[in-house]
Amino acid sequence: MKISYKWLKELIEITESPEEIGKILTATGLEVEGIEEIESIKGGLQGVVIGEVLTREKHPEADRLSLTTVDVGGGNPLSIVCGAANVAAGQKVVVATVGATLYPTGSEQPLVLKKSKIRGALSEGMICAEDELGVGTSHDGILVLDTDLPNGTPASEYFGISSDYLIEIGLTPNRADAASHYGVARDLKAYFNREIKLASVDAFAVNNENLPFEVEVRNSEAAPRYTGLTISGLKVAESPDWLKQRLATIGIRSINNIVDITNYVCHELGQPMHAFDADKVIGNKVIVTMVPAGTTFVTLDGVERKLSDSDLMICNSGTNGNPEPMCIAGVFGGQTSGVTNETTSIFLESAYFSPIWVRKTAQRYALKTDSSFRFERGTDPNMPLYALKRAALLIQQIAGGTVSSNITDIYPEPVADFQVKMTYRNIDRLIGKSLDKTLIGNILNGLDIQIQNQTESGFTAIVPPYRVDVQREADVIEEILRIYGFGQVELSEALSSDYLSDFPVNDPEKLKLRVAELLVANGFNEMINNSLTKPDYHVAIAESIQGNPVKILNYLSEDLSVMRQTLIFSGLEVIAYNSNRRQKDLKLFEFGKTYNEIGEKYIEKERLAVFLTGNIGQESWFEKSREVIFHDLAGFVMQVLSALKIKDVERTEADAAIFKFGTTLTLNRKPVVTFGQLQASIAKKLDIKAPVFYADFDWDYMLKQYDAFVQYKEVAKFPEVRRDLSVVVNKKITFEELRQIAYKTERQLLRAVNVFDVYEGANLEGKKSYSVSFILQDDQQTLTDKVIDKTMQRLISAYEREFEAVIRK
Template sequence: MTISYNWLCDYLPVQPSPEELSVILTRIGLEVESLEKFETVKGSLEGLVIGEVLTVAKHPNADKLSVTTVNVGGDTPLHIVCGAPNVAAGQKVVVAPIGATIYPASGEPLTMKKAKIRGEESEGMICAEDEIGLGSSHAGIMVLDSALQPGTPAREVFSLVQDWVYEIGLTPNRMDAMSHIGVARDVCAYLNNVEGSARYQVQLPAVKELPKADTPLPITVTVENTAACPRYAGISITGVQTGPSPDWLRNKLAAIGVRPINNIVDITNFILHETGQPLHAFDADQIAGNKVIVKNLPAGTPFITLDEKERKLDAADLMICNGNGEGMCIAGVFGGLHSGVTDATHNIFLESACFSGGGIRATSFRHGLRTDAATRFEKGVDISNTVFVLQRAAALICELAGGRIASDIIDVYPQPKPKVEVKSTWAYIKKLSGKDYSEDKISNILSWLGFEILERTAEFLRVSVPYSKTDISIPADLVEEVMRIDGLDNVEIPAQVRITPSITAKPDQENIREKVAGYLSDNGFYEIFTNSITNSKYFSPEVLERTVKMINNLSADLDVMRPSMLETGLESIAHNLNRRNENLLFFEFGKTYATTGVGQYQETQHLSLYLTGAKRPESWLYKAAPVDFYFLKGYVGNVLARLNITNLQWAELETAGLDAAWQIKAGNKALVTLGAVSAAKLKQFDIKQAVWFADFNWESVLAALPKKDTFYSEIPKFPAVRRDLALVLDKQVRFADVEAAAKTVKAPLLQHINLFDVFESEKLGANKRSYAVSFTFLDTQKTLTDKEIDTVMDKLIKAFETQLQAQIRK
């Protein structure tokens, strides 16, 4: 939310400094995120003065230059070299003397220094309008009113505006502060609380008597959907002359970043940011039948909006229609192309209405139209302010655009909205706030904010909530209002804090996640966060059958909740590869989504690894080697090892999107799927290098964690013993089969099995290969003997020969 200091002070009975006001706003919960200076002209002509040209002579060394003397109000005239063709004696001009800084309309700022130009000294510059940011003309120097006095500061002559602009980090519930008057109301309440008085009141703008038109222009209003539009007001204004707004209005809008357009549009924008109430102006001559009908149109009805795009309406979209039932405006969201105000408009119908927040929000997202008006309506506007705002805007249109009122105010308000009532005990306010406020302070603060005290006893307080505070509904909301205005930094910090220690269930999921993330980042991985909403074109029809589809998708490319982590990660990889960042190690914690029917949805938590490019950068010592399956397998295994998950089973797997995929299980639960991303999937993202992917089912990983704590033990004092075997096996026998056969031998002394060499040769026989396997033995209680080790090795050899038909190479 952007607030102008000058604009805000229009409604305040006092004028604190910009810095003081910044502190006040932050204290009352309107946190100031930035405070920046605004100037209608950069530099505000600081240091520039009015000068009188006394003499003009031809430069002795340049045909297009003149040597002038200029009186700037000092003891002696300035000697200035000027290149303008229109400089003449007797002119009043803008002078930038030595030391002044000018800010051209284009280009960098320039500070004046004493200089020699073709041999003649120059003590400044006589300025053209583009040289000081006042315009774009460079035809010659500016020639001013002859009545001006030399030495007058230039900023006084041109009435430049300086302002301070606050960027407020507004919380979503604070609709009442989405306007300058709303912020002023909070500031006045704060000042009253500081002084303990009620003398600070918001200075509301007065509405002058409106001039009447000679010829009436009656327009009738019918509201068919009163649930979506509980109040609708309007007025006809004729004789309007559309044109530029006056400087004061243009400056106020420009200060908060709103581009001035014309006087009618600027007035509606001004009222929006002054009061928080959106308005809409129709070209009255385009309203067929002089009737305005607020209703819903059939689904699929085409409607062309102001941006010249045709949109298909939904049956739930509320529309402002003409007498023929044709749409003129998407209510509270966006105007239509053919009914808006143009330069040719002379008669307007001005709308001030209150629309249902939920309906406006749904329509706004449905059509991708996130306008200022929609933002206000979806949070709730002050329904009691509808007519006042209409009168205020109509008065400005009459004053600035020459309009005259051609109808009575139409106010369709069939069921006046009752005020919300909230009751709270004094004890509850003290308990929730942590501060013992006096009953009078609480009552006064609420009164200054517009609450009406309905009942006050020794135990409780009952109030009615002003219509401007649509978020207030429960006692806790009252506590927040009191704490804000009294100052959140005024809540005392107790000398002692008593808490009950929390007990975290084991395993602590956050600690586990942090542990894994730390390991991966320490090993060169970068964590990514991708959008859980993705594009349905990435997936097959079979996958889309169980995919959660967006009803109000943000765009055509974001229409489903992701059923897989792979695709959004590949988007990130493609983004990096397109920018020549080719060696990538990514990891991501995220969710996938699925459905089996309406109301039946599943979320699954994942950890995904994405690897592509080289294992290590190329150097004189090492050649660049691409990442491969074993590189990925190592990180996957290390993650599981750090979590102390053991007894893993590996199995080959066929799955969409991956080639040569494997699945790791613990017991009957699948923990990880890993493999190379298929060529077809890479082609979808225009990726031309191999990508390796591992997907941890994080929920299964957490379920597989050991239930008992892990304890450390001292290093054994007795040595381990290693024995090696060379096993000749059929090629289809995997090392996992060797491990499985070894585990059938119940040998507590066997600590570790490792494959350290693979050999293939015709000498071994057809379809044969040799595995060189090491076996490590250890007894923590004593030194092992050869006899004990030989006994276990004999059992292992027998198991390999009988289960795997292995031949032992001698």
């Protein structure tokens, strides 16, 4: 949001510099992102003076050039080569002297004047045209002045150049009250304890009733307050310089005096307004209502839009009795009802529209205007009447005309103030410092927050409705603190914090993004596949899938006639497509839904599929490429589980109908992920010959198990101990079975079990040897050899009993 320093000074006494004001505003919660000096003419015409042409002669070497001498005050006249046809002796002109920097109209590059020779003739400056000075757009010839100012007078005096400072504020969405110069002045009022000087509207008067207008509000929920009046006999013209400069400072282009005044009042008071050409309002009646869906409406930007029946529109009575839209309420005006140079009478609108209605409409059409910016955040419902009178007086002052109707003010249910119960105990607790009760009262009064029902323990804060962000006790306390000053609260020796909000709920989309970024960082590419698929894909694995496929009633082709029950085949289609184009080394993943019909219910589940095929890495001079193996996929699976803080999973064998070999990891006896090498018969359905490794995550279940809170456990004070065993068992026994028996046998001291070698050979026919390490630790004391030996003996006995294991010495 852009604020003019000079404009601000008209509303409140300011002796501080723009930089000091910027620091104060930032400290009170209106973060100033930048301060820039703005001049009505860029560069301020430094080095540009008033001169008088003494002589003019034709250039001997160029027909279109003239040799002139120009008196610029003091010293010798300047010799200047001029290309303008209208230059003549005796003229008062504007001269840019050597060293001056000009900013020509329409040019992004500045022009620096240097002494030069043009066709052999010395030129010590330039006699300027309008566009060369940046004061206009004309380049028909040099600018000839009618002035008695002495030669050498700075051109800035002639043009009345003014300067201002633009203060740019990064306005947060909750501070709708500060979306104007008046709003910013209110914060300074509370900080400095100075009075605000709003322009008086006591001079407002209804001159006659020659142009009465009827107003009907059919939706008071969307338009709780609507005011308006008519002004006739005005003249639409260019705005005066002061108004154009004021708007230009904050980046608003001047259009005409009427539109400029509505923009001026909007940025002064935060109250958007709109002026309609009264002659184009059919029936002299304004109707605030909705129109049928699909109604076409051309907005001011010339775009034809189809309206929704949820859009609040400002309409006239229409030619056939049906309301005809003229303006999207609170968002954008229409092309046919706006003010033009031919306008002589207007209907001036000032209203309070519901933030929710305006926000939905603005988002529906992707329209972001100064008006919608304010209305959708919440304006002051008590401001429309004052703003209407303020704008009417400015229009009469600048464009003439008379107020030709009584003011219409439809406000059936006035918006009430917010009432917030406050306790001094909570104020002191959240601020971290005990403030004097009188100081608290002065700060709140400065913020237009009144105090009622005051007792020793607290009071009721009466908050004006324009402070839509101050509705709770903590909000009022924040108001006190930001004006008092965060920097004035001393840090105590023992720091603590407090809060009034609940802990946030886990965001599924953020978790999905975290896992996606993890996989992408490991070289994976994401797939997005169609949920429709071929019915014969699932026939081979029908016994492994619960339920029946969901059939499409009006399918377009047999190949897209059912919803997918698994992500396997859509992934294999991508692999086949890429393999046929010589892209065989693939790492792919997909977040997608599966669909099943079980009994009379339709089950939809979110899953994560991961595919690996081809070589695991590119071939290079220092490392040979190799084919993907099961443990490559296992490593990625464990990274995903770790990202979602899922641990203590148990292992079982994967479904042999789908996997040639693989593993299912379960948590609380429910499968979390199944992964392994797909059966060749499944891959062959899509003519894929290379081994394909696949992991299927139950994403919905994983999200339910995710816990965002970090649980801290004190670092053990006593050392851990490692012992190794070489265990010979039947070759069908898996390490997972050994691990589970170990944890069942020793629940207190066993911290980790790991396999670091596996041996199978001719001398171990039908058996294999696992080299297993055990980490033991006691949190209460240092382990003794006696305790360690006793623990290991229990583990050995369990292996011998459960698996007929032989412990190799």
